[in-house]
Each structure stands twice: as C-alpha cells, then as structure tokens.
Amino acid sequence: MELTASKALRGEVTVPGDKSISHRSVMFGAIAQGTTEVTNFLQGADCLSTISCFQKLGIEIENTPERILVHGKGLHGLSAPSEVLDAGNSGTTTRLISGILSGQTFETTLTGDASIQKRPMKRIMEPLSLMGAKIESVRKNGCAPLHITGSSLHGITYSTPVASAQVKSSILLAGLYADGQTSVTEPALSRNHTELMLSGFGADICSDGLTATITPGNELYAQQIFVPGDISSAAYFLAAGLLVPGSELLIRNVGINPTRAGILTVIRAMGGNLTVLNERACAGEPVADLLVSASSLHGTTVEGNLIPALIDEIPMIAVMAAFANGQTVIRDAAELKVKESDRIATVTAGLRAMGCDITPTDDGMIIRGGKTLHGAEIDSYLDHRIAMSFAVAALAADGVTSIKDADCVKISYPNFYDDLLGLAK
Numbered sequence: 001m002e003l004t005a006s007k008a009l010r011g012e013v014t015v016p017g018d019k020s021i022s023h024r025s026v027m028f029g030a031i032a033q034g035t036t037e038v039t040n041f042l043q044g045a046d047c048l049s050t051i052s053c054f055q056k057l058g059i060e061i062e063n064t065p066e067r068i069l070v071h072g073k074g075l076h077g078l079s080a081p082s083e084v085l086d087a088g089n090s091g092t093t094t095r096l097i098s099g100i101l102s103g104q105t106f107e108t109t110l111t112g113d114a115s116i117q118k119r120p121m122k123r124i125m126e127p128l129s130l131m132g133a134k135i136e137s138v139r140k141n142g143c144a145p146l147h148i149t150g151s152s153l154h155g156i157t158y159s160t161p162v163a164s165a166q167v168k169s170s171i172l173l174a175g176l177y178a179d180g181q182t183s184v185t186e187p188a189l190s191r192n193h194t195e196l197m198l199s200g201f202g203a204d205i206c207s208d209g210l211t212a213t214i215t216p217g218n219e220l221y222a223q224q225i226f227v228p229g230d231i232s233s234a235a236y237f238l239a240a241g242l243l244v245p246g247s248e249l250l251i252r253n254v255g256i257n258p259t260r261a262g263i264l265t266v267i268r269a270m271g272g273n274l275t276v277l278n279e280r281a282c283a284g285e286p287v288a289d290l291l292v293s294a295s296s297l298h299g300t301t302v303e304g305n306l307i308p309a310l311i312d313e314i315p316m317i318a319v320m321a322a323f324a325n326g327q328t329v330i331r332d333a334a335e336l337k338v339k340e341s342d343r344i345a346t347v348t349a350g351l352r353a354m355g356c357d358i359t360p361t362d363d364g365m366i367i368r369g370g371k372t373l374h375g376a377e378i379d380s381y382l383d384h385r386i387a388m389s390f391a392v393a394a395l396a397a398d399g400v401t402s403i404k405d406a407d408c409v410k411i412s413y414p415n416f417y418d419d420l421l422g423l424a425k
C-alpha cells in the first residue's frame with residue numbers, strides 16, 4: 001500500500017462496531033438461553049475467529065450483513081469440539097474463551113496464529129488454575145496452544161498484577177461456573193464491557209472501584225445488542241483530522257465509555273480542536289459524535305491510570321506526538337510489548353524511518369516532536385494498529401510512504417483504507 005501527503009480531509013465517517021463488544025456479544029449470547037441479535041457487529045477477522053470457535057462448540061450463528069443471530073444454548077449448552085479451536089490473531093478470543101472452557105465438562109485445544117503463539121497466557125493460566133481449572137501450555141512455554149480440561153471450579157479472590165480486561169474477563173467468565181463468588185481486583189481500571197454486558201444478560205455481577213465480583217447461579221438470557229462504533233478505530237480519523245492541514249471531520253456514533261476514552265483526554269491535553277456532540281446512551285454504553293479539525297498540537301505526558309483507557313491507541317498517539325511541538329513522554333505502558341507486535345519497538349522503528357526523534361524505554365517512549373516527517377518504507381509487522389497509525393502518518397508527511405502487509409487492517413477494520421482515503425476532498 002502506497003500513500004502520499006493528503007489534501008484536507010473533510011466530511012463524515014461512521015467507523016465499524018466496537019471489537020471488544022462484538023466479541024462479547026457472541027460469547028455471552030452463546031452461553032445465554034435464547035437468540036441474541038447483534039446489529040453493527042464488527043466483521044473483522046478477530047471477531048470472525050470468535051464466531052468460528054463458538055460454531056465449533058455447537059452454537060448455531062447466522063452472520064448476515066444486517067445482523068448476526070447467536071442461537072444460545074445456556075450456560076451448560078456448549079458441546080465438545082471435534083477439532084482444535086483457532087483464535088487466529090485475537091488475544092481477546094483466546095483469553096476470554098479460556099475462562100468459559102475451564103468450566104465445561106469436556107477437553108479443548110485452543111491455538112492461534114504465529115503472533116498469538118507468542119503472547120503471554122500465564123496471566124490467565126495462573127488464576128484459572130487457582131480456581132481449579134486444568135489448563136496447560138502444550139509447548140510448556142506459557143503460550144498457546146493451550147489444552148484445557150473442563151473441571152469443577154471454585155470462586156477466588158484475586159488481584160491481577162496487570163490492568164487487563166482480558167485477564168479480568170477470563171476470570172469472571174470462569175466465575176460463572178464456580179461454586180462460589182469470584183472477585184477480581186486490578187491495579188487500574190481496564191475496560192468494563194464484560195461487567196456491563198454480563199449484567200445486561202442477567203448475571204449477578206457488580207463493580208466497586210477496582211474490584212469486580214460475580215456470584216454464580218443466575219442463568220443468562222438472550223439480548224438485543226446494537227454495537228457502538230469503536231473508539232479505537234475512530235482514533236485514526238481523530239488523528240487524521242487533527243494532523244492533515246485544512247481538515248474537518250465528523251466521526252459519528254462512537255462509543256465513549258470512560259474506560260476506553262483516554263484518547264479524548266490526550267487530544268485535549270495536546271491542544272487539539274475536539275468537540276463531543278450528541279452524547280447519548282446506546283445499549284448501556286455512552287455514545288457520541290466527535291468533531292475534530294486541523295490543529296497545532298503540543299507535547300504531553302501519557303501515564304498512570306490513563307494507560308488502560310487508551311492502550312490500543314498508543315501507536316496513533318505516538319504518531320500525533322511526532323507531529324506535535326515539544327516532547328511527549330509515554331510511560332507505564334509495558335503492556336505494549338505483548339500485543340500483536342512489540343508496539344514499543346514497532347512504533348519506534350516506523351517513526352525513526354520517517355525521521356522522528358524517538359527513544360524507546362522499558363515502559364513506553366519519549367518523542368521529541370515537531371520535525372517534518374518524510375515518507376518511508378514501513379513494516380506493519382502484521383499488526384493492524386501499526387498499519388493504520390502509519391497510514392495516517394503518511395497523509396501528514398512529505399513524500400511517499402509504503403506500508404508492508406497493509407491488509408492486516410482486516411483484523412479490526414476491513415474497509416479502513418477506502419474510508420480514510422475517501423475523505424480527501
């Protein structure tokens with residue numbers, strides 16, 4: 001994919017449905033009684049991996065462009081798969097489904113692509129084992145493939161060392177199958193879609209600060225879910241509208257759950273022109289339209305409790321920082337190293353290739369912004385967020401940028417390049 005400096009971007013865009021909520025709508029629908037109807041489901045490869053796993057577990061799922069129907073079979077309705085489950089590139093699928101599989105009466109093997117087979121799974125294996133699960137890494141390296149033998153589970157009280165919604169959700173889902181209450185406390189609040197959605201499906205779950213507690217016993221019942229637009233996908237348009245001179249973009253129907261909306265805080269801190277319009281509620285989640293226009297940005301510090309609320313947006317924030325005047329420090333974000341790629345390394349490589357002054361650190365990066373960036377050959381390292389972040393960088397840089405393996409955007413945003421390039425007026 002080759003991209004060059006862009007004319008002003010103007011107009012409106014509606015980004016696809018939220019990836020986290022799309023995954024959960026299939027998973028929770030599968031273990032609920034009745035048919036869950038999901039509209040604005042994200043047809044990204046990751047969410048299709050979740051659908052395929054649950055189909056192999058005996059759940060009928062009808063996927064049409066208008067809606068998906070998940071014919072749930074209740075908490076105990078899954079059946080033993082006849083083949084290995086393949087989570088593809090999706091950490092969310094791997095970690096959340098492991099919690100569900102731990103409480104079944106059958107054995108499963110779960111694997112994924114080369115990237116998934118390198119991502120850490122001990123973070124779920126340890127707490128699930130404490131609950132009585134039999135879950136092992138087939139190659140004994142703490143990564144997938146995982147072999148899970150369903151067991152009877154006990155409730156636990158657990159403090160997670162990392163603020164991770166995937167770890168929290170995996171434990172809470174296993175908690176649905178335990179013989180008593182399960183509580184998870186995190187060091188900082190990660191996205192809370194599991195808590196909100198499980199409650200909507202009828203589970204007895206509550207949150208108190210950094211602790212979420214589930215009490216098993218309730219059946220789950222099918223829901224109608226309209227998935228709000230994904231703020232992680234909106235991030236690329238927010239940045240493009242801020243960075244490309246003369247731009248003004250309206251991004252409609254974006255989920256702005258506070259546990260996800262950290263990028264809005266950062267844009268304001270950098271001096272970006274951003275207006276949040278038509279704030280409303282949609283399926284228990286706050287939603288709004290976001291208006292941005294080209295801005296002269298300045299550096300900021302991104303750290304602490306804000307990190308989980310923008311973890312997937314850091315590659316895009318780093319690119320914004322490269323165009324901003326002054327220094328930006330990103331810290332407390334060591335989790336970046338265990339995503340689809342090591343995003344500290346891959347962001348550093350890409351920004352350096354474009355002429356940016358950036359220093360990687362153990363838990364983030366320091367970016368001395370404000371130099372004009374030039375086009376370069378960018379390796380996406382098959383990481384969708386790297387490909388999309390550097391596509392936006394290309395529109396604001398001089399010269400030609402080519403992105404290797406650019407089609408990896410299909411993981412979370414299959415139509416990304418058409419939507420982005422269609423805005424150049």
Ligand SMILES: O=C(O)C1=C[C@@H](OP(=O)(O)O)[C@@H](O)[C@H](O)C1
Binds near residue numbers: 021164
């Ligand atoms: O729960 C989820 O849907 C997700 C949680 C985050 O991962 P971690 O829980 O590993 O931080 C995020 O990076 C991922 O894109 C989706």
Ligand SMILES: C=C(OP(=O)(O)O)C(=O)O
Binds near residue numbers: 312
């Ligand atoms: C980290 C991500 O997803 P996952 O962990 O589900 O692979 C992401 O989408 O940026």
